[in-house]
Amino acid sequence: MKFKWMAAVAVVVAGVGLVGAGTAQAAGNAVLGGGSGLVFDNNSACSLTSIGYDSANRLVGLTAGHCASAGARLAAEKTLDAGVIGVVAYSDNGEGLDFAVLQFDPALVTPVRTVGPTTIAGLGAAPGPGATVCTSGRTSGSDCGVVWGGLEGSTINQSCSKPGDSGGPVTVGDRLVGMNQGRLTGLGGIGFNVPCVGAGNPLHSPAFFAPIDQILEAVNATGGVGAGFRPF
Numbered sequence: 024m025k026f027k028w029m030a031a032v033a034v035v036v037a038g039v040g041l042v043g044a045g046t047a048q049a050a051g052n053a054v055l056g057g058g059s060g061l062v063f064d065n066n067s068a069c070s071l072t073s074i075g076y077d078s079a080n081r082l083v084g085l086t087a088g089h090c091a092s093a094g095a096r097l098a099a100e101k102t103l104d105a106g107v108i109g110v111v112a113y114s115d116n117g118e119g120l121d122f123a124v125l126q127f128d129p130a131l132v133t134p135v136r137t138v139g140p141t142t143i144a145g146l147g148a149a150p151g152p153g154a155t156v157c158t159s160g161r162t163s164g165s166d167c168g169v170v171w172g173g174l175e176g177s178t179i180n181q182s183c184s185k186p187g188d189s190g191g192p193v194t195v196g197d198r199l200v201g202m203n204q205g206r207l208t209g210l211g212g213i214g215f216n217v218p219c220v221g222a223g224n225p226l227h228s229p230a231f232f233a234p235i236d237q238i239l240e241a242v243n244a245t246g247g248v249g250a251g252f253r254p255f
Contacts, residue, residue: 052102052105052131052132052133053098053099053101053102053105053108053131053132053133054099054102054132054133054135055071055074055084055099055127055132055133055134055135055138056071056073056074056134056135056136056137056138056141056143056255057071057072057073057074057138057141057143057159057191057192057194057199057254058070058071058138058139058141058159058160058161058165058191058192059071059099059100059101059138059161060099060100060101060161060187061086061090061097061098061099061100061125061161061190062097062098062099062100062103063090063091063095063096063097063111064091064095064096064097065091065092065095067090067091068100068161068187069086069087069090069091069161069187069188069189069190070086070159070160070161070162070187070188070189070190070191070192070203071084071085071086071125071190071191071192072084072085072086072190072191072192072199072202072203072235072238073085073143073192073199073254073255074127074132074134074135074254074255075134075252075253075254075255076252076253076255077248077249077250077251077252077253078250078251079248079251081126081248081249082126082127082128082129082132082134083112083124083125083126083127083248083249083252084109084124084125084127085122085123085124085125085190085202085238085242085249085252086122086123086125086189086190086202087117087121087122087123087189087190087202087203087204087205088114088115088116088117088118088119088120088121088122088123089116089117089121089189089204090114090123090189090190091111091114091123092111092114092116093111093112093113093114093123094110094111095110095111095114096109096110096111097109097110097111097125099132100161105131105132106131107128108127108128108131108132109125109126109127109128109132110125110126111123111124111125112124112125112126112247112248112249113242113245113247113248113249115241119241120176120233120237120238120241121202121204121233122202122233122238122241122242123190124242124245124247124248124249126248126249134255135255136254136255138159139159139164139165140159140165141157141159141165141192141194142194142197143192143194143197143198143199143254143255144197144198144254145197145198145199145254146198146199146200146235146236146239146254147195147196147198147199147200147235148200148234148236149170149178149193149200149201149232149234149235149236150170150195150200151170151172152170152171152172153169153170154169154170154195155167155168155169155170155195156168156170156178156180156182156193156194156195156200156201156232157182157193157194157195158180158182158183158184158188158191158192158193158194158203158230158232159191159192159194160184160185160187160188160189160190160191160203161187161188161191162185162186162187162188163183163184163185163188163219166182166183167182168180168181168182168183168225168229168230169181171229174231176233176237177204177231177232177233178193178201178231178232178233178234179207179229179230179231180193180229180230180231180232181225181227181229181230182203182230183219183224183227183230184203184205184206184219184230185206185218185219188203188205189203189204189205190202190203190204191203193232193235199235199254200234200235201232201233201234201235201238202232202233202235202238203230203231203232204231204232204233205230205231206218206219206227206228206229206230206231207228207229207230207231208228216228239252
């Protein structure tokens with residue numbers, strides 16, 4: 024069933040023209056905010072970190088870099104009838120901070136601050152050990168967990184993370200503090216992998232995220248689409 028669904032997504036994305044080509048006719052409008060599900064023409068599915076505008080007032084968003092390469096087209100998982108709604112403007116392909124910048128077609132996308140219980144009204148610094156952060160993703164939904172500490176530029180926390188949650192927002196209250204990038208499967212040469220059964224069950228391998236200030240510093244350094252990002 025999973026492969027049939029992904030094949031259907033691929034047909035939808037591949038069958039619509041590129042954003043801005045002027046040939047696609049959308050049947051719907053995609054409502055997107057932090058935690059919304061995205062599908063790409065490489066058959067991957069990930070979560071949107073946040074949506075907003077860059078310094079050139081382009082409608083842009085962020086997700087994990089390992090989700091898709093630059094040039095990949097994307098659709099909204101819950102509004103596939105809108106067709107292709109954007110393109111990956113930049114991706115480090117998971118080889119750096121693991122981030123990608125998305126450029127959306129404003130005629131096809133309605134940005135929102137709130138998706139489910141997650142509201143993003145601004146930016147914040149990643150908290151230290153002992154604090155609680157909350158995550159949101161297209162696979163696991165919403166969950167919260169304690170911060171254990173930092174590791175090689177990432178922040179380790181005990182929230183639920185499953186495939187497809189990559190790129191989702193990490194928040195403290197209504198402040199975006201990070202981008203979820205997956206769960207740990209080993210540390211110090213010792214392998215471990217206890218998948219998350221569901222949000223609310225803390226018995227699983229910890230997740231990790233990149234602080235949003237580091238992500239945005241790297242986005243600004245590209246000098247292109249997404250530079251000067253501010254949440255909607």
